[in-house]
Amino acid sequence: xxxxxxxxxxxxxxxxxxGRVSEALVLEGISREYRRGSVxxxxxxxxxxxxxxxxxxxxxxxxxxxxxxxAAGLDRPTSGTVRIxxxxxxxxxxxxxxxxxxxxxxxxxxxxxxVPSLSVVENVALPLLLGGAAPDGRALHGLAAVGLADRAxxxxxxxxxxxxxxxxxxxxxxxxxxIVFADEPTGALDFVTAGDVLALLRQAVDxxxxxxxxxxxxxxxxxxxxxxxxxxxxxxxxxxxRPGPDDVRRALVDMNARDGERQR
Numbered sequence: 625x626x627x628x629x630x631x632x633x634x635x636x637x638x639x640x641x642x643g644r645v646s647e648a649l650v651l652e653g654i655s656r657e658y659r660r661g662s663v664x665x666x667x668x669x670x671x672x673x674x675x676x677x678x679x680x681x682x683x684x685x686x687x688x689x690x691x692x693x694x695a696a697g698l699d700r701p702t703s704g705t706v707r708i709x710x711x712x713x714x715x716x717x718x719x720x721x722x723x724x725x726x727x728x729x730x731x732x733x734x735x736x737x738x739v740p741s742l743s744v745v746e747n748v749a750l751p752l753l754l755g756g757a758a759p760d761g762r763a764l765h766g767l768a769a770v771g772l773a774d775r776a777x778x779x780x781x782x783x784x785x786x787x788x789x790x791x792x793x794x795x796x797x798x799x800x801x802x803i804v805f806a807d808e809p810t811g812a813l814d815f816v817t818a819g820d821v822l823a824l825l826r827q828a829v830d831x832x833x834x835x836x837x838x839x840x841x842x843x844x845x846x847x848x849x850x851x852x853x854x855x856x857x858x859x860x861x862x863x864x865x866r867p868g869p870d871d872v873r874r875a876l877v878d879m880n881a882r883d884g885e886r887q888r
Contacts, residue, residue, distance in 0.1 A: 679839075691855065731796055738792065743776065744767065745777065
C-alpha cells in the first residue's frame, strides 16, 4: 500500500542543489524556564539533517512537548537559538514567524485540528489559502497520496479517526514544508491504524524527502524513525540509530533505572 522503503539520503540528495542549507533544524543551547524557577528544558543542542525522521521519547513531563514547541516557533526558548532551514527564529517578528510556520513548517497533532465547517479538501488546502495561493490541484493530489481522494467533499465528522489523521498529514505536507512536527500523532489510534499513519510519515521522508520530528510515548511508533532521542528531566540522556521496538523499550527501562538510582 505504501511502497518500498527507500534510503533517506537518496531523497535528500534530490532536494539539494536549491541553495538551502543541509540541516532542516538546528537547536543550539536552547533552554526553557517558567515562572518560579520551573525548568522545562535545560540547555541542549540538536541538529536534524534534511530527509531525516527523528522520534523524541521520554516520560511524561520530561520536556518532549516543550522541545517541539520551541523548535517549531510555537514557544520562545529562554536562551539559545533555533534555526529552521538556516533562518534564526529569534530574529523574526511575530508576523514573519507566523508566515514561516504557515509556509515552511507542517504540523500534525493527536487531535487532528481539522476545521469542522470545511470539507476535507478545503482543510487540506487551508495553508495554501491562508498564504494567498490560488486554489489548485495540490490539495487533491495530497489527498490522493494518503488514499482519500474519494472523500474530498466529505466533512471531517464523516471520517474515522485514522482518516482524519491522514487528512491532517496531507494538510501538513501540502506546502512542501522544510520540516514537519508531529506531536503524538498516533496517540488516539488503534495499532493497525497507527501503523498506516506512521507509514505515511515514513513515506514522506523516504520518497518525498521531507524531514519529520515526532514526539511519541510509543516504542512501536519510535521504531519507524531513523533516530530516537531520549529526554529525562529536560535533558537529553541518549540516542539510538534506527532502533527496533525492543531496543527502545530496553533503553527506556535502563533510563528509568538510572534515574531511580540518582534519586536515591
